[in-house]
Amino acid sequence: MTTTDAPTREDLVGRAAELVPLLRRHAPWAEEHRRLHEEVVEALTAADMFKLRRPRQYGGLEVDTRTLVDVATELGRGDGSAAWVTSVTWIPGWMACMFPDHVQDEVFAGPDTRVCGTLSPSAMAFPAEGGVVVNGKWQFISGAHHADWQVIIAIHVPAEGEPYPVIGLVPMADLLIVDDWNTFGLKGTGSVGTVAKDLFVPQDRILPLPVVLAGQSASKVNAESPIYRSPLLPVASASSVGAIVGLGRAAQDAFLHRLPGRKISYTGYDSQREAPVTHLQVADAVLRLDEAEFHAHRLTALVDGKGAGGGEWTLTERVQARADMGAVVQRAKEAVDILAGASGGSSIYTDLPIQRVMRDIHAVHLHALMHPNTNAELYGRVLCGLEPNTLYI
Structure with a gap:
């Protein structure tokens, strides 16, 4: 899919939203076969989802990280696995842009390189x-x-x-x-x-990995582009959190879709929607998702702002990026757990999406670079005046 003018953030988010029914339809197949359906890959490709971090000189879009988050949030509403793969592709795709230009000529020789x-x-x-x-x-x-x-x-x-x-x-x-x-x-x-x-x-x-971690590009063409002059870990953090927010919104969608007409078994409530406990659970979960979205957008504001301004990153800013990523994961997991716990015994059947969302968010929570405790400890360590104990900042 190509256009004469570069698509706006709203255009790209709209394309992602249009893919949600397709992603939901193929999500069970992807689980069974442990990979994305080719129709999903083709649809993501046609919607330019894999070009968001590709350099403009190779037909890419070079969007900011706020756009990545908002796009991945929509994809995550459809299928966490599809959103995850798309998001993860943006990160090594960005890393490839740190290499000399003649290497990029080879990597991006095809129109749809992943x-x-x-x-x-x-x-x-x-x-x-x-x-x-x-x-x-x-x-x-x-x-x-x-x-x-x-x-x-x-x-x-x-x-x-x-x-x-x-x-x-x-x-x-x-x-x-x-x-x-x-x-x-x-x-x-x-x-x-x-x-x-x-x-x-x-x-x-x-x-050398430390050079890429510092965001020092060997590319002359990309050197002045705002999206290629930030350290790797803040960029990776901002690139990945949208899928997590999307998983939380998928749980919200799934819960509210089943809510009308559901009873609370072995109680006097003929409608779960009438029970005060449901009101408290939904409000609690959605507020936690709002908090996750706040941290995701604060992270993108930091990354995009530093990229546009070209200023040096402070140590506190770099570890804050990881802390925000961990906070997104923690808040989204809490929200999904609340909604899954309120979904009743019938929600364990595999044809209902909320059980898949719950398993996906728990898998994300175990990711070494995304684990909330690891990132919070690193943030607190630096705030307490100690040096970081990792290269990955």
């Missing part, structure tokens, strides 16, 4: 003539089934000096996909493992 990736350095890289040789396995590679390239992270062991983490770009054709995605939540994401065996990666497709 990039998957990871932030975990679970492989080793050793020097070779003209590059490095990589061996290792990466897990949780969301969208690998539908990707053209993968961002990999490895520990580089130089001939002299200390080992250090590096980021690389490799074609999916050079990797082995391991079908190990058997989970209780986010089942439709197809977040399989990938393996590199004696894989040669040219030096120009390798960058």
Whole structure:
């Protein structure tokens, strides 16, 4: 889908909203087959959902993170797995834009390139003539089934000096996909493992990870674009939270859809809608979702504002970005738990979407970089005057 003029945020959010019925229809299939349905991937592609972080010189849209959140929120209302895969694609897609321009020419040669990736350095890289040789396995590679390239992270062991983490770009054709995605939540994401065996990666497709974490681009073309001059973790945080808000709104939609005509069994209430406890539960859940949305939008305001202004990020701002991401996850999970707990015994049947939403949000809550306690501890540590105990800020 292309237009003469760049689509507005409202245009893109509208496109995402139009996909909700399709995503809901295919969500059970995605769960059963542990990957997105091809019709869903095609629809997301046609709606330009994978182009939101692609550079303009390659036909991309270069939207701000506020747009990412609002788009992913709509997608999450349809299917958490589809929203998650789309959101996760935006992050390694952004990381690819840190590489030299001639590398990007290769990566974005196709009109609909999709990039998957990871932030975990679970492989080793050793020097070779003209590059490095990589061996290792990466897990949780969301969208690998539908990707053209993968961002990999490895520990580089130089001939002299200390080992250090590096980021690389490799074609999916050079990797082995391991079908190990058997989970209780986010089942439709197809977040399989990938393996590199004696894989040669040219030096120009390798960058030191700390450079990318700091948002220092090797691209001359992208250097002046506001969306490519922020640190990686705030960008990744802002790119991912919309899907979480969307999961919460999906639970709200599902609960209110079933509410008319539902009884509260073994009570005198012929309509759950009449019970004061229901009013309290719905208000509590929706207020928590409103709080999640606040933190998501505060995060995007920070990232977009710093990108537009070009100022240096303070340490407090960087850890606040992670704290806001954790707060989104915590508030959304609390809201979903309230609504799922109020949905009655019949809600455990797999043809009702709220049980899938509950499992998906619990899976998100366990994500190492999104876990509320981890992010709150980091934020509090820095607020107390201590140095961060992680590179991932």
